[in-house]
Amino acid sequence: QVKLVESGGGLVQAGGSLKLSCTASERIFSISAMKWYRQAPGKQREFVAAVYSGGSTNYADFVKGRFTISGDNAKSTVSLQMNSLKPEDSAVYYCNVNWGMVSDSWGQGTQVTVSS
Numbered sequence: 001q002v003k004l005v006e007s008g009g010g011l012v013q014a015g016g017s018l019k020l021s022c023t024a025s026e027r028i029f030s031i032s033a034m035k036w037y038r039q040a041p042g043k044q045r046e047f048v049a050a051v052y053s054g055g056s057t058n059y060a061d062f063v064k065g066r067f068t069i070s071g072d073n074a075k076s077t078v079s080l081q082m083n084s085l086k087p088e089d090s091a092v093y094y095c096n097v098n099w100g101m102v103s104d105s106w107g108q109g110t111q112v113t114v115s116s
Contacts, residue, residue, distance in 0.1 A: 009110030021094030034078035038091035
């Protein structure tokens, strides 16, 4: 079972930046997508960003222009650079990796708190 571990979360003031990283416990082959989601208290988990095997990316509207996702398939790592953070970005951030036809794994999450 592939395990994903996120890091880089923490407390930051509004307008600040954080970079989240996600590393797999072993190399993952045939990665089709690496994604970030987030979940704030009392809310459903929501999609944040994705990078696909061909290099294309996709972002939720609420992070466009502020967040940048990058992935390294060879290292099975994905990161999320978050700039111009807002209090409403506070949440637990999860990475998710899809590979093969139907395989995927989730990390345990890392807390991001943005103070006003």
